[in-house]
Amino acid sequence: MTFSICVHESYETPDGESHRRFGVAVTTRLPGVGTLCPFVSENCAVATQSLVNVDLGRRGIAYVDDGLAVEDALEALLNADEGAPQRQLHGVDADGTFAFSGAECGDWFGHHEGDHFTIAGNLLTGESVLDATAAAYEASAVHEAVDDTSGSPRDGEGPDPLAKRLIDALAAGDLEGGDKREGLSVQSAAIAVETTEEYDVTPPYNDLRVDATETPIADLRETYDLAVIGYEDTLDRYEEAYEADSLDETDE
Template sequence: MATDGIDVGIAVASKFIAVGAIVPQAQAKVGAVASQCYANPRLGSLILKLLESGLNTNDALSKALNEDSDKEERQVGVVSIRGDATAYTGSKCSEYAGHIVGSGYAVQGNILTGPGVLERMARAFETKRGELVDKLLDALSAGDAAGGDKRGRQSAAILVLRPSGGYLGLTDTYVDLRVDDHPDPVAELRRLFSIWELTLLNREDPNDVILKSSVASTVQRILKGLGFYNGDVHGNWDEATEEAFKAWAGLENFENKIRNDDKIWGSVYRYLINEARRRGLLIND
């Protein structure tokens, strides 16, 4: 779990069904909590309330654990939006169990193949450039490559919150993906994220744009073949072409990527081209 001062998030993998339903809890502008080993999700709710009241992560975790009679069986990590982090590994957690706390993050695990899992995760998180979601995914992949859960693989999840960073700016859910049962859950989680990113995240390279006027004929031909455009293929991006393009984009769940100017995102245009090829439409692109 980690924060960059804007986003808060958690990435997790385990030999456990639907680990994303149990371990991660977070609140935008407040922090994130991961409760595992013999997880107690109630700790997450309590700790988040304590963080919101102004306590730091150490005090919030200590206060919550004092109310848990089985705390020696727990493993809990906490990070606040302010960047402070802490973690706790109970004495009865199954070996190998441990944690690493760094600036703005905490890495923890139990029933691991060894301490190298945590060390690789921490190193990956610290060295990866990009947004918090990229750092969390790299850390999770590094831990998986280092051996991860010594019982094997089953599920993985990632949750990242950003104020108004979700769908159309109407939620705080920037990324929320789960792989509940899969032979290679971390790889599958990354595959799902690539779809989520393409469809929902507005973080394209600002230079990766294409002038509508330069591809009007191609887009008209494709949209005509797909049944969205009924006009002539004349090469002018007119109102009918714009409406047809928006209708296609909405059906493909790209409403988050529609631009109200003279350009198309390169990622969306490439998707349209690939969709035309997949459908067997003859185009000159």
């Protein structure tokens, strides 16, 4: 099933603190992809697909969180997996990338490792789907840059939030052809982002899924836009309460 992108970005906040973030975005012509494919932590991002084995994602994240390099963690898991020829598995950590496509994945299938990101897909209309996804992300990638992520996602100068840029990358790949199984109308999409930066109010737009729809990327974008509005409304009304960890700071 599908195509997905895993990314690592490093940045500084205006006060000089260094942070990193990881993200995964995925879409497919099947329902519920967000429950199966994307895995993310403050240390890495992993996507498991084709004949999905969710244990590869869960254990891959756990191994990297415990200190293994992403390539060592995912390679070890594949070596112990009898179904590896039918799997796709890829991911990034702060220092490297890893991507694997088993020889028995559905045509067209393949993967790409770029600077701080990986992309993989199977049952696609062609390699150009991955090329378009990569180009869209690379055009807006953030690395070793100053990025003010406080407050509203659209206050001030700087890049769009990673979640939005990942949706844009999926949209570019889908426009290029995407998943070739046109006979499957029920589709899904998801994004997940984690960062080392702490927030008084956790941005809800960093973990979104559309589980069953005929227009997954458009619906995911609409869900993202609504989540941003909800986040801004929450900051306006409840930020002082969250900072004080007490509802006494708000009148509602």
